[in-house]
Amino acid sequence: MARSPRTRPTLEEVAALAGVGRGTASRVINGGAKVSDRARQAVEEAITELGYVPNAAARALVTRRTDAVALVIAESEERVFGEPFFAGVVRGIGAALAAADRQLVLILADSRRRGSLEHYLTRQHVDGVLLLSLHEDDTLPDRIRGHGLPVVVGGRSRPDVRTGFVDVDNVQGAGLAVAHLVERGRQRIATIAGPPDMVAGSSRVEGYVAGLTAADRPIDERLVVRGDFSQESGARAMRELLEREPAVDGVFCANDLMAAGALQALREAGRRVPEDVSVVGFEDAPIARSTVPPLTTVHQSPWAMGGEMVALLLETMATSDPDLPGRMLPTRLVVRQSS
Amino acid sequence: MARSPRTRPTLEEVAALAGVGRGTASRVINGGAKVSDRARQAVEEAITELGYVPNAAARALVTRRTDAVALVIAESEERVFGEPFFAGVVRGIGAALAAADRQLVLILADSRRRGSLEHYLTRQHVDGVLLLSLHEDDTLPDRIRGHGLPVVVGGRSRPDVRTGFVDVDNVQGAGLAVAHLVERGRQRIATIAGPPDMVAGSSRVEGYVAGLTAADRPIDERLVVRGDFSQESGARAMRELLEREPAVDGVFCANDLMAAGALQALREAGRRVPEDVSVVGFEDAPIARSTVPPLTTVHQSPWAMGGEMVALLLETMATSDPDLPGRMLPTRLVVRQSS
DNA sequence: GTTGCCTTTGGGAACGCTCCCACCTCCAGG
DNA sequence: CCTGGAGGTGGGAGCGTTCCCAAAGGCAAC
Numbered sequence: 138m139a140r141s142p143r144t145r146p147t148l149e150e151v152a153a154l155a156g157v158g159r160g161t162a163s164r165v166i167n168g169g170a171k172v173s174d175r176a177r178q179a180v181e182e183a184i185t186e187l188g189y190v191p192n193a194a195a196r197a198l199v200t201r202r203t204d205a206v207a208l209v210i211a212e213s214e215e216r217v218f219g220e221p222f223f224a225g226v227v228r229g230i231g232a233a234l235a236a237a238d239r240q241l242v243l244i245l246a247d248s249r250r251r252g253s254l255e256h257y258l259t260r261q262h263v264d265g266v267l268l269l270s271l272h273e274d275d276t277l278p279d280r281i282r283g284h285g286l287p288v289v290v291g292g293r294s295r296p297d298v299r300t301g302f303v304d305v306d307n308v309q310g311a312g313l314a315v316a317h318l319v320e321r322g323r324q325r326i327a328t329i330a331g332p333p334d335m336v337a338g339s340s341r342v343e344g345y346v347a348g349l350t351a352a353d354r355p356i357d358e359r360l361v362v363r364g365d366f367s368q369e370s371g372a373r374a375m376r377e378l379l380e381r382e383p384a385v386d387g388v389f390c391a392n393d394l395m396a397a398g399a400l401q402a403l404r405e406a407g408r409r410v411p412e413d414v415s416v417v418g419f420e421d422a423p424i425a426r427s428t429v430p431p432l433t434t435v436h437q438s439p440w441a442m443g444g445e446m447v448a449l450l451l452e453t454m455a456t457s458d459p460d461l462p463g464r465m466l467p468t469r470l471v472v473r474q475s476s
Numbered sequence: 477m478a479r480s481p482r483t484r485p486t487l488e489e490v491a492a493l494a495g496v497g498r499g500t501a502s503r504v505i506n507g508g509a510k511v512s513d514r515a516r517q518a519v520e521e522a523i524t525e526l527g528y529v530p531n532a533a534a535r536a537l538v539t540r541r542t543d544a545v546a547l548v549i550a551e552s553e554e555r556v557f558g559e560p561f562f563a564g565v566v567r568g569i570g571a572a573l574a575a576a577d578r579q580l581v582l583i584l585a586d587s588r589r590r591g592s593l594e595h596y597l598t599r600q601h602v603d604g605v606l607l608l609s610l611h612e613d614d615t616l617p618d619r620i621r622g623h624g625l626p627v628v629v630g631g632r633s634r635p636d637v638r639t640g641f642v643d644v645d646n647v648q649g650a651g652l653a654v655a656h657l658v659e660r661g662r663q664r665i666a667t668i669a670g671p672p673d674m675v676a677g678s679s680r681v682e683g684y685v686a687g688l689t690a691a692d693r694p695i696d697e698r699l700v701v702r703g704d705f706s707q708e709s710g711a712r713a714m715r716e717l718l719e720r721e722p723a724v725d726g727v728f729c730a731n732d733l734m735a736a737g738a739l740q741a742l743r744e745a746g747r748r749v750p751e752d753v754s755v756v757g758f759e760d761a762p763i764a765r766s767t768v769p770p771l772t773t774v775h776q777s778p779w780a781m782g783g784e785m786v787a788l789l790l791e792t793m794a795t796s797d798p799d800l801p802g803r804m805l806p807t808r809l810v811v812r813q814s815s
Numbered sequence: 816g817t818t819g820c821c822t823t824t825g826g827g828a829a830c831g832c833t834c835c836c837a838c839c840t841c842c843a844g845g
Numbered sequence: 846c847c848t849g850g851a852g853g854t855g856g857g858a859g860c861g862t863t864c865c866c867a868a869a870g871g872c873a874a875c
Contacts, residue, residue, distance in 0.1 A: 145600060147831055158855035163833060171853060192600050194536035195831035198860045203533065208582070224563075231584035240601075243547070243582040245570035261484060261531050262579075486861055497825035502863060510823060534861035537830045 146187040155183040166191060205240040206450065207263040209254070209277075211270040221422055222439045223269065226291060229443020230267060237451060239264075259284050265450045267291065287453040289446050293336045293463070301453070302463035303445045307337055307419075310435040310468035311344025312351070314389045314417040317433070317470055319352040321415050323387030327360035329374040329399060331391040338363075341391045341419060360385065364395045371398025379406055386414050387476075393418035393425045393434055400428050400475065415476035430474035437468050485526040494522040505530060544579040545789065546602040548593070550609040560761050561778045562608065565630060568782020569606060576790060578603075598623050604789045606630065626792040628785050632675045632802070640792070641802040642784045646676055646758075649774040649807035650683025651690070653728045653756040656772070656809055658691040660754050662726030666699035668713040668738060670730040677702075680730045680758060699724065703734045710737025718745055725753050726815075732757040732764045732773055739767050739814065754815035769813035776807050 152162040157176050164172050165180040183189070197203045208230060210223075234241045242263060246254050258266055258281050265287040268278055275294045278301065282288055290302040311328075318326050328345045331338030346356055359381045364370035371390060375398065378385055390396035396418030400410060408414050410430060418425055418434035425432040445464055453461050491501040496515050503511050504519040522528070536542045547569060549562075573580045581602060585593050597605055597620050604626040607617055614633045617640065621627055629641040657665050667684045670677030685695055698720045703709035710729060714737065717724055729735035735757030739749060747753050749769060757764055757773035764771040784803055792800050 145598065148833095149831080152855095159832085160834090160855055161853085164854090167833080173853060176853080190595060190598050190600050192537070192831050194533045194542065194600075195860090196833075197533035198531070198537055198831080198862085199833045201860080205581075227582075228584060231582065232586065235584070235586065241582045241584075242544075243570065243580045245567060245574070245580075247571065247574065256529060259484065259529050261529050261533075487863095488861080491825095498861095499825055499863085499865090500823080503824090506863080512823065515823080531861050534830090535863075537832085537861080538863045540830080 145192075146189045148189070148191070151180065151183045151187055151189050154187060155179040201260070202264055203240075203262060204238065205242050205263045206234060206265045206267060206447075207242045207244055207258060208267045208269065209244045209246050209258075211246050222420065222437075225439025226269065226443040226446075229440035230447055231443070232440075233444040233447035237447065255280060255284075258286060260286060265289070265454050267446055267450060270294070282459050287450055287459060289450040289453065291442060291446050296336055296340060298463065300460040300462055301449070303442055303449055304336065304463065304465060305437045305442065306465040306467055307340035308344035308347060309465070310419060310437065311341040311389065311391075312348040313468060313470045314419065314435050315345055315348025316352065317472070317476060318387040318389065318415055318417060319348075319354070321387070321411075321476055323415055325357075325360065325382060325385045326354070326387035326389065327362070327378050327382070327385045329371055329378070329388060329390045329395050330361060330363050331366050331395075332363065338366075338391060345389055357382075364391070364398075366392050366394060368394045368398040368401075371395025372402040373398070375399035375402035376406070379403075379408075387417075388414060389417050389419075391419055393420045393422040393428075393432060396432055396434070396475075397424055397428050400430075400432070404429075411474065411476050417470075417476055421471055425471075425473070428475070433473045433476035434471055435468045436471045437466065442466055484531075485528045487528070487530070490519065490522045490526055490528050493526060494518040540599070541603055542579075542601060543577065544581050544602045545573060545604045545606060545786075546581045546583055546597060547606045547608065548583045548585050548597075550585050561759060561776075564778025565608065565782040565785075568779035569786055570782070571779075572783040572786035576786065594619060594623075597625060599625060604628070604793050606785055606789060609633070621798050626789055626798060628789040628792065630781060630785050635675055635679060637802065639799040639801055640788070642781055642788055643675065643802065643804060644776045644781065645804040645806055646679035647683035647686060648804070649758060649776065650680040650728065650730075651687040652807060652809045653758065653774050654684055654687025655691065656811070656815065657726040657728065657754055657756060658687075658693070660726070660750075660815055662754055664696075664699065664721060664724045665693070665726035665728065666701070666717050666721070666724050668710055668717070668727060668729045668734050669700060669702050670705050670734075671702065677705075677730060684728055696721075703730070703737075705731050705733060707733045707737040707740075710734025711741040712737070714738040714741035715745070718742075718747075727753060727755050729755065729757050732759045732761040732767075732771060735771055735773070735814075736763055736767050739769075739771070743768075750813065750815050756809075756815055760810055764810075764812070767814070772812045772815035773810055774807045775810045776805065781805055 148162055149159055152159045155162060156179060161172060161176050162180050165177050231241055244254065266281050268288060268290045278288045278290055288301055293302050293304050315326060326349065328342060330342045333339050342361065349356055362374040362377050364374045371394060374395065388399055390399055396416055399416055403410055403414055410416055416432065418432045421434045421436035425434045445466060449461060449464060453459065487501055488498055491498045494501060495518060500511060500515050501519050503509065504516050570580055583593065605620050607627060607629045617627045617629055627640055632641050632643050654665060665688065667681060669681045672678050681700065688695055701713040701716050703713045710733060713734065727738055729738055735755055738755055742749055742753055749755055755771065757771045760773045760775035764773045784805060788800060788803060792798065
């Protein structure tokens with residue numbers, strides 16, 4: 138089986154062993170149309186006999202496709218790796234790409250070497266680009282598209298982007314959370330929001346507002362406090378909220394980490410959860426299971442997001458329309474004991 | 477700058493524009509030896525003028541090198557991504573590979589599709605393989621080497637592996653921790669160990685034993701308890717330890733998560749840290765800064781590990797000796813308030 | 816002025832594959 | 846019996862590089 142690693146067998150050798158022409162052998166490996174059963178079988182036997190593996194370079198040279206997709210992760214985001222959400226997205230991408238028989242070229246984009254990045258991102262090397270990044274100025278997607286390469290962005294940099302992205306439906310998710318708090322009979326529903334320059338920050342507030350409006354509740358500016366998605370900032374925001382409005386009895390937090398901080402601050406303030414105050418998070422991160430009490434939260438699936446990014450990219454590549462509309466991933470509420 | 481994405485310029489076109497032959501243009505781009513300044517300059521101008529990017533496939537076809545390296549992560553390890561240590565290793569690998577102008581092909585090895593994995597891991601696709609995995613049976617490295625591909629494993633599957641790996645020097649690190657506890661005047665030094673089937677489990681016990689022996693302390697079997705690297709198991713082990721030997725006053729934990737569990741159990745048992753008991757962890761994970769009190773721990777650098785893996789792989793590729801000796805990464809003690 | 820070496824150059828060949836066209840065979844229909 | 850189309854096949858051309866060899870040019874030594 139493991140033949141001399143000297144030089145790998147070529148298609149020509151396979152064809153010779155099978156007693157057919159090179160063209161026929163190629164047909165068996167690819168399309169497979171118009172080949173007699175006898176020839177097909179002979180070629181297949183020769184392939185296993187020789188342990189033949191097609192040479193990707195030769196194939197790419199003639200087809201002008203590499204069957205490789207780049208995943209670019211803005212390195213400035215130290216977090217990206219190590220954060221369960223992004224880890225999940227990467228795994229989803231990996232699985233979807235493997236299923237489509239595509240290679241995943243990982244690029245940890247050092248902000249310093251932006252130049253060589255754009256140099257690399259051409260048809261010469263990959264068939265498409267997946268981009269993972271939270272904010273960033275990011276004219277990058279458009280610059281890459283300028284080279285004629287399809288791009289799909291995971292998460293949006295700005296809410297007005299309409300094409301070539303996959304994002305969680307933050308507005309819908311936040312609405313779910315607020316509706317749940319209303320249903321629990323909460324009267325003074327606050328939110329601990331994220332940074333306004335991130336879509337996950339702004340649009341979850343938007344969903345909070347929409348949710349309250351839908352329930353015919355007034356919007357009280359004093360009940361909206363900003364954090365930076367860290368646990369510490371969540372605790373700080375909660376303390377601020379208690380000070381501004383002691384009667385607060387429901388809190389929607391823009392992510393689970395801030396919710397964990399809020400729970401901590403509430404405990405320290407002597408409020409019982411969920412008896413006195415209901416808390417809902419967003420993300421359904423692993424931590425949501427281990428807070429005290431376990432956190433009710435809006436579930437989003439990173440794995441699905443990765444898969445959807447790949448699906449959209451493959452579609453863009455197939456239609457050669459660089460501007461397919463973006464996709465919103467639905468969320469659902471996971472009710473635990475904090476509400 | 478962004479020319480018609482119709483077809484990218486070829487070397488031939490660059491040469492024509494520069495008014496030289498294809499050979500000369502190629503020489504400018506690569507080795508650069510024996511080219512007149514005039515020709516070099518003309519070619520370089522033509523390259524920027526045309527926005528020329530060499531076609532990797534054509535190059536790979538003739539040189540028989542792909543300049544790509546595969547990073548294989550055994551998917552069975554759900555943890556791998558999302559764990560800060562591995563995230564760091566991946567980032568280190570990414571940086572080192574980028575510096576060496578190599579592409580990183582990420583393979584999340586689904587255990588189901590092992591077959592297609594081996595099919596892919598040949599000279600046809602990559603020049604070398606980086607393998608990240610904790611235990612696993614793993615005859616895989618040797619099978620890949622059988623195809624004539626250099627392999628470097630991060631962490632060892634078994635302690636008797638001598639070549640082609642990069643690992644943290646667990647024995648040395650554990651020794652550091654124990655020496656520190658001895659120095660603090662601790663008399664009854666226990667350890668919470670990891671699973672014996674993982675090198676990080678067994679060799680850290682080995683270092684613990686060596687450390688005690690070096691300090692002329694006896695080994696007491698009752699002071700060795702096993703956990704599974706989880707926080708919960710650390711707490712359990714600590715309770716067990718307190719029961720077996722209430723006089724215990726020093727604990728070396730095989731990782732920080734278990735140390736965090738131990739701290740928690742000690743607090744619940746009313747022991748003060750570090751007054752009554754000193755606790756030392758291993759890893760210097762982010763959590764080590766946020767435990768109460770902050771954890772003294774053995775620092776290991778995932779980033780360096782990734783870099784060293786790449787360095788060893790590149791060396792292996794250069795010498796074509798498939799069996800370069802493995803490398804141990806030194807650790808150092810970070811003293812915080814738990815000891 | 817001739818010879819010979821060194822530097823620099825151009826371009827043919829080859830890498831391993833897919834695409835495509837010409838061709839061969841067979842069989843149904845006239 | 847001839848014709849035409851469908852099914853199946855072989856192999857030439859070409860993808861964009863690098864490698865290498867032959868040759869051109871320049872200059873110093875004879």
